[in-house]
Amino acid sequence: MKADVYLNTNLSLELREKMLAQINKALPDEMFEILVKVKGSWLVRNELAETWKQLRGKPDWVIDDDFSDYLTLHQAESLGLIPKPSN
Numbered sequence: 001m002k003a004d005v006y007l008n009t010n011l012s013l014e015l016r017e018k019m020l021a022q023i024n025k026a027l028p029d030e031m032f033e034i035l036v037k038v039k040g041s042w043l044v045r046n047e048l049a050e051t052w053k054q055l056r057g058k059p060d061w062v063i064d065d066d067f068s069d070y071l072t073l074h075q076a077e078s079l080g081l082i083p084k085p086s087n
Helices: 013-030 040-045 049-056 073-078
Strands: 035-039 068-072
Touching: 035 040, 035 073, 040 049, 068 073
Parallel strands: none
Antiparallel strands: 035 068
């Protein structure tokens, strides 16, 4: 799935860049309020369920297709789930 699937692609390039600049300006101060959802189906499909339980310190979790976990943007970047923005 492409990252821009849910983005309005009808915006002009100039307007889109202006809007993204506003978002990027807010990120350093607000990145603990942005959450990334990790689905159990992805963990299971990639054989990461046991690794995830150890990583999160939750050995009793049952990770299946219905499981969901949430990380802050900072945590997701630190784990390498999403790339850190380059300056």
